[in-house]
Amino acid sequence: MLRTERLCMRFGGLNALNNVDVAIHTGEIRAIIGPNGAGKSTLFNCITGVLRPTSGRILFAGEDITGLPPHRISRKAIARSYQITNILPGATVLENVRIAAQSRHHAWSLLHHHRSYTDVIDRARDVLAAVGLAGKEDELAANLSHGEQRNLEIGIALATEPRLLCLDEPTAGMSVTETHAIVALIRRIATDLTILIVEHDMEVVMGLARTITVLHYGEVLAEGTPTQIQADPRVQEVYLKS
Ligand SMILES: Nc1ncnc2c1ncn2[C@@H]1O[C@H](COP(=O)(O)OP(=O)(O)OP(=O)(O)O)[C@@H](O)[C@H]1O
Ligand SMILES: [Mg+2]
Known part of the structure; x- marks a missing residue:
């Protein structure tokens, strides 16, 4: 589904990504872990078009998407949630998701014609049910709890009907209960x-991903099953120990 080939992102003299090769299969939940500054968010920024890689290629469903701007990447059915929340606080929960559903117009879709308002609302309601916010649709987004806002953000991403969803630290700042709820939510969707997920909470990572990729100073340090990664002395040295 997604493949990077010798992906490099340099900021001045810093190699934020250095010859990164990753291959994500269709239907997979892949976790990306690594210490602060390892290049995890930079990888997401390159995949979603926020940054133009210095060199290398990004292939999505066989198509070269390297360096495309974010709106064109979005049309390829790649969505993300940000490390920092991205919602419209003054709009209702339903409006937040409806706007995202409205903006959806993927080239691959069979529904090329304009969608009716009721279709969009139905889609938005389905998404809110999926992210556990069905009872909150008329609430202002600003009035949701932190955990609910993170769920709404995932809902906004889902409303665009992605095939690939990139989640950057979805459990950041969440309580234990909220974290469990989001793990269940990610499993459901x-x-x-x-799904590509950057996550520091190892319990979340181990519970969701069958394969983990470890980044360190912009390079792939290790890749394997949760058991392999936990037992890898190099990973323990740079990451798991801390
Ligand atoms: N736009 C930018 N301009 C210059 N340097 C940047 C930029 N974005 C990231 N960097 C640098 O690139 C490196 C990788 O940063 P990145 O944000 O990808 O790390 P990360 O793995 O997501 O870390 P964290 O776990 O703290 O979120 C860091 O040294 C960071 O300071
Ligand atoms: Mg980051």
């Missing part, structure tokens, strides 16, 4: 999605 993963049935017809490919």
Whole structure:
């Protein structure tokens, strides 16, 4: 589904990504872990078009998407949630998701014609049910709890009907209960999605991903199953120990 080939992102003299090769299969939940500054968010920024890589290639469903701007990447059905929340606080929960559903117009879709308002609202309601916010649709987004806002953000991403969803630290700042809820949510939505997740909470990572990629100073340090990664002395040295 997604492949990077010798992906490099330099900021001045800093190699934020250095010859990164990753291959994510359709339907997979892949976790990206690594210490602060390892290049995890930079990888997401390159995949979603926020940054133009210095060199290398990004292939999505066989198509070269390297260096495309964010709106064109979005049309390829790649969505993300940000490390910092991205919602419209003054709009209702339903409006937040409806606007995202409205903006959806993927080239691959069979529904090329304009969608009716009721279709969009139905889609928005389905998404709110999926992210556990069905009872909150008329609430202002600003009035949601932190955890609910993070769920709403995932809902906004889902409303664009992505095939690949990139989640950057979705449990950041969440309570234990909220974290458990979001893990359940990610499992639920993963049935017809490919998910890339950057996450520091190892319990979350181990519970969701079958394959983990470890970044360190912009390079892939290790890749393997949760058991392999936990037992890898190099990973323990740079990451798991801290
Ligand atoms: N736009 C930018 N301009 C210059 N340097 C940047 C930029 N974005 C990231 N960097 C640098 O690139 C390196 C990788 O940063 P990145 O944000 O990708 O790390 P990360 O793995 O997401 O870390 P964290 O776990 O703290 O979120 C860091 O040294 C960072 O300071
Ligand atoms: Mg980051």
